[in-house]
Amino acid sequence: MIKAESLRKWFGGRPAVDGLTFTAVDGAVTGLIGPNGSGKTTTLRLITGLLRPDGGQVLVDAVDPARDPIKARRGIGALTDGLGNYPRLTTREHLRYFGELRRMPAVQLGPRIQLLLDLFDMHGIADRRAQGFSQGERMKLALARAVIDDPPNILLDEPANGLDVASVRALRTLLNGFRAAGKCVLLSSHLMPEVSAVCDTVVVVARGKAVAQGTPAELMRLSNARSLEEAFVELTA
Amino acid sequence: MNSRPWAIVFRKETTDAFRDHRSLFSAAIFCWLGPLLVGLLWRQPTALALLPAFVMITAFTGAMNIANDSMAGERERGSLEALLMNPITASDLVVGKWLAICAFSLGGLALTLLVSFVVLYATPLSARMHPGALLWMLVVALPLVPLAAGMDLLICTFARTPKEGNSYLGVALLAPMLTGMLAEFYPVRLQAVVAAIPLLGQQRMLSALTRGEIPHFAWLLSSSVCSISIGVAALAAAARLLRHEKVVFGR
DSSP states (O other): OOOEEEEEEETTEEEEEEEEEEEETEEEEEEEEOOOHHHHHHHHHHHHTTTOOEEEEEEEETBOOTHHHHHHTTEEEEEEETTOOOOSBHHHHHHHHHHHHHHOOHHHHHHHHHHHHHHHHHHHGSBSSSSTTTTHHHHHHHHHHHTTTSSEEEEEESSSTTTHHHHHHHHHHHHHHHHTTOOEEEESSOOHHHHHHHHHHHEEEEEEEEEEEOOOHHHHHHOOOOOHHHHHHHOOO | OOOOHHHHHHHHHHHHHHHHHHHHHHHHHHHHHHHHHHHHHHHHTGGGHHHHHHHHHHHHHHHHHIIIIIIIIIIHHTHHHHHHSSOOOOOHHHHHHHHHHHHHHHHHHHHHHHHHHHHHHHHGGGGGTTHHHHHHHHHHEEEEEHHHHHHHHHHHHHOSSSSHHHHHHHHHHHHHHHHHHHHHHSOOOHHHHOOOOOOHHHHHHHHHTTOOOOOOOHHHHHHHHHHHHHHHHHHHHHHHHHHHHHHHTOO
């Protein structure tokens, strides 16, 4: 479970996150939605402890990443905005590298890599270097890498960006699987159809603040809108 | 049994750098160029005086590309952020990278001395040197490996992009280059204090070796201790830098 309380982060005298409070529970997909520059990526970085808050607190399964980032990161698998793949390493080498860094025993790592290759349908690119991968392949690799040791908390920064229809459907299936497995999934996105389709709860962020929280249906009711997109425009105006 | 995190990083960085054929090729050119030039000038009485500068330079050029790619390049690709989101400390990360950079710096140095061996024995130049001079040169220049790796790593941790890293590394390369050349024109007498000064100490000892003299053990010891200490201090500074948000995100 991820809990943010009155979270604040300033850059150069401007607030990027300004008193954000929300809870992402286990067994649910929580969407963090907001316009560009609303503080979504900064929030995810605060959760992993890569940024230290100027105020407030984050708790990842009761661990404060600002105090013990290594312990907090053991429970988090994260997909970053930049994906961060290595062009000269193969898919299998990426998964092995991150699995080893996350201290997975060798006896578990091999079968887990096979499982992820199956799950993400990556056997065709398992031994190909990442250079020249399509956007969808790069995204699948980064996603598989993020969940290599089956972490309880999963952070996904714009996971549907640049994906084709088939990959988006695969992503939905994957997120449903995470939910069924009791994972806490926190997903940042500005693609409303995606958020409507997969998120149980949505936190609408604007100018670093949570302006509304609830299920997609609740948000639509709250803003008298017919779609989440309309609700989003209304709430962030 | 799992490897230590720094060993995992070391293994990945060396594998990755070995596959970067263009960078390997450009680093290898430096290793061939110097000794070949010395061989071409073999009739000149001062031909061997060029060798110390080339030996020192290759410890740095061997380290440059991998340092730049593994730190500034890592940040530019976005993989530094993805890497640091894992349970790995900044110290483990920089130690693994530093060791990989050391391996390539050592490779550059060894290749230069190997080419020098071929050149010296293909020309009458070998008669002017002590038979084991090249092995002694390796011993004298060896502490430059952790020094060059540490300095290059620190520079590339500070640089926001590989392009910026390249410009800083180019300036840093002037240190062994200028020390190597100026110390030949204005030779400082080799003594314990001079030997302890990084680059200058190595240059004077390498120069003495080209004249058939073997350096004292005390000089070697003081030179090694000082150079390795500075390399380790640069490594610690790089680990410290990585704890800064601005450095991680290249703001």
